[in-house]
Amino acid sequence: MIRAIDIFKSFGEQDVLKGITTEFYPAQTNLIIGRSGAGKTVLLKLLVGLLAPTSGKVFYDDVDFFALNKRQVRAIRMKVGMLFQASALFDSMTVEQNVRFPLDMFTNMTRKEKLDRVNYCLERVNLHEVNDKFPSELSGGMQKRVGIARAIVLKPKYLFCDEPNSGLDPKTAILIDELIRSITMENNITTVVNTHDMNSVMGIGDNVILLYNGEIAWRGDRDQVMESDNEVLQNFIFASPFLQQLRDSAIKK
Amino acid sequence: MFLKNFLFHLGRYVIMMRTAFYRPERVSMYYKETMRQMNDIGIGSLLIVALISIFIGAVTAVQFSYQLDGTLVPTYYIGYIVRDSTIIELAPTITCLVLAGKVGSNMAAEIGGMRQKEHIDAMEIMGVNTAGYLIMPKVVAALFVIPMLVAIAAFISIMGGYVAAVPTGLMSNAEFVQGVRSFFVPYNVTMMFVKAVVFAVLLTSVSCYQGYYVEGGSIELGKASTNAVVFSDILILLADYVIAVLLTG
Numbered sequence: 177m178i179r180a181i182d183i184f185k186s187f188g189e190q191d192v193l194k195g196i197t198t199e200f201y202p203a204q205t206n207l208i209i210g211r212s213g214a215g216k217t218v219l220l221k222l223l224v225g226l227l228a229p230t231s232g233k234v235f236y237d238d239v240d241f242f243a244l245n246k247r248q249v250r251a252i253r254m255k256v257g258m259l260f261q262a263s264a265l266f267d268s269m270t271v272e273q274n275v276r277f278p279l280d281m282f283t284n285m286t287r288k289e290k291l292d293r294v295n296y297c298l299e300r301v302n303l304h305e306v307n308d309k310f311p312s313e314l315s316g317g318m319q320k321r322v323g324i325a326r327a328i329v330l331k332p333k334y335l336f337c338d339e340p341n342s343g344l345d346p347k348t349a350i351l352i353d354e355l356i357r358s359i360t361m362e363n364n365i366t367t368v369v370n371t372h373d374m375n376s377v378m379g380i381g382d383n384v385i386l387l388y389n390g391e392i393a394w395r396g397d398r399d400q401v402m403e404s405d406n407e408v409l410q411n412f413i414f415a416s417p418f419l420q421q422l423r424d425s426a427i428k429k
Numbered sequence: 430m431f432l433k434n435f436l437f438h439l440g441r442y443v444i445m446m447r448t449a450f451y452r453p454e455r456v457s458m459y460y461k462e463t464m465r466q467m468n469d470i471g472i473g474s475l476l477i478v479a480l481i482s483i484f485i486g487a488v489t490a491v492q493f494s495y496q497l498d499g500t501l502v503p504t505y506y507i508g509y510i511v512r513d514s515t516i517i518e519l520a521p522t523i524t525c526l527v528l529a530g531k532v533g534s535n536m537a538a539e540i541g542g543m544r545q546k547e548h549i550d551a552m553e554i555m556g557v558n559t560a561g562y563l564i565m566p567k568v569v570a571a572l573f574v575i576p577m578l579v580a581i582a583a584f585i586s587i588m589g590g591y592v593a594a595v596p597t598g599l600m601s602n603a604e605f606v607q608g609v610r611s612f613f614v615p616y617n618v619t620m621m622f623v624k625a626v627v628f629a630v631l632l633t634s635v636s637c638y639q640g641y642y643v644e645g646g647s648i649e650l651g652k653a654s655t656n657a658v659v660f661s662d663i664l665i666l667l668a669d670y671v672i673a674v675l676l677t678g
């Protein structure tokens with residue numbers, strides 16, 4: 177479990193996060209939703225320590241993350257996997273080398289064991305025969321999958337995904353979502369996913385927080401989304417005139 | 430304002446370098462990376478260093494023979510002057526100025542690109558000491574390879590002097606050889622290697638620093654690459670002076 181307590185973050189004059197307190201649970205896909213610019217990426221980077229909060233605390237289970245020294249932080253990070261918005265694959269390495277990199281760096285496995293683990297992870301994200309390709313030779317969806325494979329190769333306890341399905345077609349987006357959810361369930365991972373996609377919310381939203389104006393405007397799970405009359409949430413879901421029309425006609429009926 | 434800025438960068442540079450020399454997570458990975466860097470820096474720069482050295486030696490020979498023409502200084506001194514000016518000053522300094530332009534800007538762009546594309550963040554999340562993995566192998570590789578390049582540069586430079594002086598009739602083969610063998614002070618070679626080592630550390634670490642803390646987009650990346658060269662060059666020349674004062678005093 178990860179707990180964020182009263183997180184504030186400002187960049188100069190701009191207050192991006194104003195008192196975020198929430199919990200993220202194991203074996204669930206915990207979603208952070210909100211419009212572009214709401215501060216989702218900033219919150220995620222705070223949780224993993226890539227940014228420092230202006231004030232507030234983050235606990236990994238019972239460990240106070242920001243009180244750790246550099247070595248202890250690295251020890252926690254070995255248990256953390258992260259998928260970046262732009263995948264962040266190392267472009268001078270092949271797919272196989274990318275996924276193998278954490279194994280090379282941190283394990284004493286033999287060549288064969290590493291290769292087996294890499295192939296298992298690539299298999300797990302439904303990628304076949306791409307071992308020797310370079311990231312630039314893959315489609316966006318495939319890059320995300322390689323990103324996921326690399327993130328899970330060390331069997332993380334915590335998984336962070338920044339907009340895992342942005343820029344993908346709806347079918348692929350749903351596949352990626354489901355992949356993340358099933359990996360989460362299988363391995364009892366505490367997964368935190370940023371998204372602005374309602375399909376993701378309804379598909380994998382076990383525990384959802386909605387960021388608005390730097391605060392949590394709504395929280396709940398996917399079943400509570402439709403029942404809620406929270407105005408911010410309604411505005412977020414029914415963002416387009418088309419969707420608003422759809423809602424209004426449904427209400428009339 | 431300037432002082433504050435200077436202290437900020439100096440402090441951040443020192444912290445970065447200290448972090449870079451923590452114990453490696455996995456020696457074999459660092460070793461592999463160091464070998465790759467040695468190849469990049471060494472083999473990759475051999476041609477340009479050789480080319481420049483030939484001309485430096487040649488120009489030194491031609492110009493000194495012009496300056497000494499009609500004086501009482503014996504002709505064979507030209508060989509001696511070419512040898513010593515090359516070893517003490519030209520080979521280490523010019524080679525490293527050129528390497529700052531070639532290797533330094535390349536390092537800043539490589540690391541800076543990784544920063545901007547979140548590759549460094551991705552490694553951090555894995556638990557990698559990124560300052561260590563990205564910087565230590567480069568500095569260590571440069572420490573070994575750049576002195577070798579400088580030694581090669583000195584040798585080729587003296588050959589360049591020979592080529593410019595002997596076949597063209599400025600002096601005879603015997604005179605040049607006599608010059609090169611006269612008044613040899615082994616200490617000058619030590620001085621050359623001291624310079625090479627200091628310049629190597631300066632140019633790699635300064636360039637890595639420029640890349641490691643880059644922000645923004647392609648304009649900033651270009652700037653970081655330019656800054657890597659400019660600051661490396663300035664510091665190399667400054668260090669050149671300091672070493673000259675210290676080692677000849």
Ligand SMILES: Nc1ncnc2c1ncn2[C@@H]1O[C@H](COP(=O)(O)OP(=O)(O)O)[C@@H](O)[C@H]1O
Pocket residue numbers: 187192210211212213214215216217218219
């Ligand atoms: N490094 C930074 N420096 C200054 N402002 C930043 C930085 N990172 C993010 N911001 C600001 O924080 C706000 C939230 O950004 P972000 O978390 O990326 O939004 P999103 O919810 O789309 O992921 C934006 O207004 C952005 O301008």
Ligand SMILES: [Mg+2]
Pocket residue numbers: 216217261338339
């Ligand atoms: Mg974002």
